[in-house]
Amino acid sequence: MPELPEVETIKIGLQGLLPDKKITKVSYDHAKSFPNSWEDVQRYMVGATVTNVSRRGKTLSIELDSGYTLLIHLKMTGQLVFRSNHSSFGAGHPTDSLVNKLPDKSTRVIINLKQSGDHSTLFFNDQRKFGWIRLMHTPRVQEDSFIQKLGPEPLETTFSVDKFIAQLQKRIGSSIKAALLDQSIVAGIGNIYADESLWSAKIHPSSKVKEISQADLKNLHKELIRILKLSIVKGGSTDKNYINVEGKKGSYLSFAEVFRREGQPCRRCGSLIVKIRVAGRGTHICPTCQKLPRRGPNK
């Protein structure tokens, strides 16, 4: 579910909430959502204080002063929601807020926190159970195979056009959509931002990487960065499940040009947006703006 802008929004939220809070209790049952042993959780997590929160691609890290780190991937339906139990702590939440309904049947992990007398709770909810939290020794996070495979961060200044094009050479025969979704090419792009950036750059998602001109790839690089930044400003995209740490939805989708806009007019040319299937994923395009490079229909 969450892609880079959503995870970044969550990271920013947690950065303002978690550091200096001490973990007092951890409740969990589903082994796949949180595979660490009860003993390890007691030893390295309970009693530890949060020192930092960071993001790499779609992965979040919550660093603890015990020398351990919680590595978190939300996959499709994961949510991290924070609730302060201290009544004078801000205005609180509306009574019908999702925040007040937690825990619920999708809650996989509950982390209780404390800071100078103020109690709070971080809920990890995940309807489809694809997401995970892993407690690991901090020095080993960088060597973790999942983290190691990740490509460059698209919002870092070192992510140049040349870097982007060089990365894409690794998937030269794939469709550009499959290449964008490959986390080892560029970290953090998912279905929404792949579709949106390809529309902006007027590239058909089924185009093979090798068929796309340098000029178009250069443009795609620019549009991708622009869109990711814009989405972060808008608090990310909420299609069905995504909410931030306060339980609030993101607003980027109201700015989306193609994603979930099938049947509606393209804002550039007026043609109706259609939904097709590329790289096994639902894919939204403007059939007029995004033409396949020469040769007939795709596949």
Next chain:
DNA sequence: CACTTGACCTGTCCGC
């Protein structure tokens, strides 16, 4: 080897 397709889960929506 390069690339594509299911499987992992649960919930929802759509057509009959």
Next chain:
DNA sequence: TGCGGACAGGTCAAGT
């Protein structure tokens, strides 16, 4: 209203 099937933003193993 009920039921079957398709589909959902991610990733990896298995398949071509």
